[in-house]
Amino acid sequence: MESRSSGSGDEDAAMVDAAFGALADVERRHALYYLRVEETTTLGELATVVTGWLRAREDGASAATPEDRRRTIVGLHHTHLPMLADAGFVRYDPDSGEVALADIPDFLDTALDRALAVERAASSDSRHNSRPRG
Amino acid sequence: MLRSFLDEVASRRKTVTVFAPDRLDGLESQFETRNVAVEHADLPDDGSGGFVVVTEGGEFLGSVGAAAVRELLEPSVSHSELRGGGTRLSETGPPEAVRALLDLLADTTFVSFDKRQMLAVSREIEDRAYRRGTGTLRTGFQRPAAFAAQRERYELLAAESLLDVHVYARPDWPPDVPVSERITVHTDTAAEIGAFWFVVFDGGGDDYQACALVAEEVDESGTFRGLWTYDPETVTELDAYLESTYP
Numbered sequence: 411m412e413s414r415s416s417g418s419g420d421e422d423a424a425m426v427d428a429a430f431g432a433l434a435d436v437e438r439r440h441a442l443y444y445l446r447v448e449e450t451t452t453l454g455e456l457a458t459v460v461t462g463w464l465r466a467r468e469d470g471a472s473a474a475t476p477e478d479r480r481r482t483i484v485g486l487h488h489t490h491l492p493m494l495a496d497a498g499f500v501r502y503d504p505d506s507g508e509v510a511l512a513d514i515p516d517f518l519d520t521a522l523d524r525a526l527a528v529e530r531a532a533s534s535d536s537r538h539n540s541r542p543r544g
Numbered sequence: 545m546l547r548s549f550l551d552e553v554a555s556r557r558k559t560v561t562v563f564a565p566d567r568l569d570g571l572e573s574q575f576e577t578r579n580v581a582v583e584h585a586d587l588p589d590d591g592s593g594g595f596v597v598v599t600e601g602g603e604f605l606g607s608v609g610a611a612a613v614r615e616l617l618e619p620s621v622s623h624s625e626l627r628g629g630g631t632r633l634s635e636t637g638p639p640e641a642v643r644a645l646l647d648l649l650a651d652t653t654f655v656s657f658d659k660r661q662m663l664a665v666s667r668e669i670e671d672r673a674y675r676r677g678t679g680t681l682r683t684g685f686q687r688p689a690a691f692a693a694q695r696e697r698y699e700l701l702a703a704e705s706l707l708d709v710h711v712y713a714r715p716d717w718p719p720d721v722p723v724s725e726r727i728t729v730h731t732d733t734a735a736e737i738g739a740f741w742f743v744v745f746d747g748g749g750d751d752y753q754a755c756a757l758v759a760e761e762v763d764e765s766g767t768f769r770g771l772w773t774y775d776p777e778t779v780t781e782l783d784a785y786l787e788s789t790y791p
Contacts, residue, residue, distance in 0.1 A: 443588050454604075458597055459563060462607030463587070466595035470609030473644040479604050526590055533591025 428497035429518040433525060437482065438490045440464060442522055445500060445511045453491070453507040457483040467533070546736045546758055549782060553654055553771040554579060556600060560649070563587040564594030564610045571613065579654035598648040606648045613645065655772045657759065662741055662768050665757045669743045670701060672753055677705045679748020682786050684712040686738050686761065695723070702726035707748075712790060714738040730790045737790070741768060746783045747776065754779035 432438050437460050444459045445451065451459075461482045465474040491502040491509060499518065501510045514522075560575060561583045562568055571582045587594045594610040657665070666683075673681045681701070685691040691698075691711060702709040703726060711723075715731040723729055731737075740760050747754030756779045759770025773779060 443590070447586055447588060458604055458607070459587075462563060462595035462597050463590075463592065465607060466609035466611075467590070467592045470593075470611045471644065473606040473608045473648055475606055476604050526588055530589060530591035 425497075425515055426517065428499070429515065429521060432494055432497060432499060432518065433521055435490065436464065437485060438494060439522070439525060441486065441490060441494070442499070442514075442518075443526060445509065446514070446519075446522065448511075450508070450510045453483060453486060453502075453509060456509055457486055460486065467529075546740050546742065546785075547760070549758060549778070549785075550654075550760070550769075550771055553773070553778075557581060558598055558600045558605070558649060559583060560613075561585055561597045561599065562594065562610060562613060563597065565589035568610070568613055580649060596645065598645075606644075608644045608648065653772050655757075655759065655768075655770060657768045657770075659766055659768070662757070662759060665772060666741075666743045669745050669755050669757060670697070672755060673707055673745040673748070674701055674705055676707075676745075676748040676750060676753050678707065679753075680708040680710065680746045680783060682710045682712065682742070682744045682783065684737060684740055684742040684786075686741055688713060688716060698727060699724055710786075712737050712742075712786070732790050734790075740770075742782075742786075744779060744782045744786065746779060751776040756782050758782065 432442060440460050440463050441456055444456065444463075457479050461474045461479040465472070465478065487504065491500065491504075494500040495502045495512075498513050499511075501512045502508070557579055559581045560571070562571065563585045564587055567584055575582050592609065593614070595607050596610055596613050597607040598605045655661075670681065670683075673679060683698070685694075691713060698709060698711065701707060702724070708728075709726065710728045710730060712730045712732070714737055715733055740758060742756070742758040744756040744758070745754065754776040755772075755774045757770065757772050759768035761768050771778075
């Protein structure tokens with residue numbers, strides 16, 4: 411496959427749109443953070459991670475429930491994974507549930523690094539300001 | 545048999561998976577007496593500290609922030625404080641997150657206790673029954689001397705509440721001390737009576753107060769292995785078993 415970063419102007423513009431689209435949603439972003447470490451996982455595992463992780467960010471004191479995770483599965487399956495797969499960032503097999511990192515352009519990779527750094531800084535700020543807000 | 549309750553609990557093994565940027569040492573030993581397996585998975589550092597997931601047989605039961613686990617590893621918080629459950633944690637207890645984790649882990653844990661810990665948990669259950677003031681408390685004493693040591697306490701429990709107090713022992717009863725009518729004594733030659741130390745409180749109509757400790761001494765070693773539960777269903781089954789088996 412041709413490298414995305416050296417494509418035509420139209421392709422580059424489409425990639426930037428897709429990358430911003432991927433970053434715009436907190437569940438998609440965290441799914442990508444995790445996939446960059448794990449590379450291959452399943453819908454179930456990814457849903458567990460996204461559910462647990464976002465709950466820990468919002469509210470460290472209460473538990474995420476199986477119902478919370480079920481809602482995450484629905485969102486990943488119907489919305490987020492198809493969108494990321496269309497952009498070519500992940501591969502998703504809805505039958506087997508297998509999810510794999512595909513082709514993350516440098517632009518998106520860098521943006522994810524920066525986004526993670528911002529979230530890290532935000533967490534540490536909110537800890538210093540007594541209580542994190544959701 | 546009481547042992548079948550233990551086997552049942554032992555078979556419901558849960559797994560705690562820690563998703564965190566750093567490894568939390570000491571977790572395995574913290575959970576080993578709880579019949580809980582511990583696994584680690586890497587997570588990019590987003591400042592949240594990560595989270596822990598509790599599963600049973602691969603099924604997701606819930607997750608809480610990893611802060612809960614870090615609290616558990618703090619030596620300043622004792623086991624008995626953690627497991628107090630209910631409303632008593634408000635003053636000296638651990639933060640909500642730890643409670644959320646313990647709630648997930650269980651209502652029932654497999655325990656390995658020494659005699660001092662057995663006494664502490666027994667007392668916790670008796671106190672709970674006393675505060676509730678109504679319901680059924682069933683206690684099995686391994687030896688008459690063990691009851692003799694607790695007799696005054698049990699007389700007080702029965703006298704100052706509406707509790708229905710039942711005591712179980714081998715037939716070398718009665719101990720040297722008399723027992724008032726307020727306490728129902730059941731003697732039986734069954735091997736498990738005398739082999740097991742148990743305290744079962746049915747909650748007196750409040751599921752949240754139901755709790756039980758059932759443990760067997762390992763080869764007279766002073767170590768007891770058994771179950772400690774706040775699960776109303778398990779407590780109800782134990783209560784029904786004792787009531788029907790030793791009328």
